[in-house]
């Protein structure tokens with residue numbers, strides 16, 4: 234299955250990086266970033282909502298549907314999506330058109346992402362950033378903080394319960410939000426039991442690539458209203474957004490539709506046109 238291949242590749246990459254920069258070093262750098270936000274290591278309680286940070290969660294907590302717009306050059310299911318890829322400019326256009334957060338693919342092998350995309354976008358854009366990668370090791374969470382992310386992706390099908398809780402705890406201590414991604418009823422239950430504050434339902438089956446837009450609608454009722462609910466993948470039209478809004482979806486994650494649009498500001502404004 235492709236997801237296992239992507240995860241194995243992520244694991245290998247982490248092991249190589251640890252040879253260059255050990256875990257202790259990247260942890261130190263990440264907590265330095267946290268201290269710059271005014272939170273001292275000894276004061277950190279490790280619960281989501283403690284102290285500063287969490288700008289990603291705040292951005293998705295606004296009334297109405299919030300938009301997480303994705304910067305993605307390629308994907309395993311679609312191949313090369315954006316041969317011309319001025320990533321900072323794309324993120325700037327999202328910001329200008331009213332995005333609430335930006336998702337930046339950093340996975341290099343299957344999505345042609347790069348850490349520097351996240352780092353540079355962080356330097357230029359004010360919106361909270363999601364590091365979109367395949368988290369299989371805590372090392373990647375510390376890296377995400379150093380690169381300027383406000384949030385990391387934790388995919389339930391790649392983690393066991395102990396890992397999920399531990400990684401959420403690390404995010405909490407670093408002031409990062411975790412977007413906990415589920416695709417099935419069982420994974421939603423796992424995310425809820427772990428205490429996820431933000432649950433993303435991927436409409437794409439990451440094993441078969443099949444996209445079923447109704448998956449998020451079907452699973453909506455399993456997530457309580459106090460948890461931020463995000464619909465991900467296969468979102469194409471203003472009518473899709475309208476339907477998701479009617480079903481109390483708090484946020485959407487949109488990639489390909491925007492990435493293929495020649496005028497991204499116009500495309501995002503159009504998607505938002507039927508709501509608010």
Ligand SMILES: O=C(O)c1ccccc1NCC(=O)[C@H](O)[C@H](O)COP(=O)(O)O
Nearest residue numbers: 308309310439465466467468487488489
């Ligand atoms: O998109 C893929 O082909 C893919 C394959 C395997 C694992 C993850 C994959 N995509 C990540 C995502 O879920 C999307 O980038 C994101 O939800 C945006 O989806 P879309 O709007 O359909 O580009």
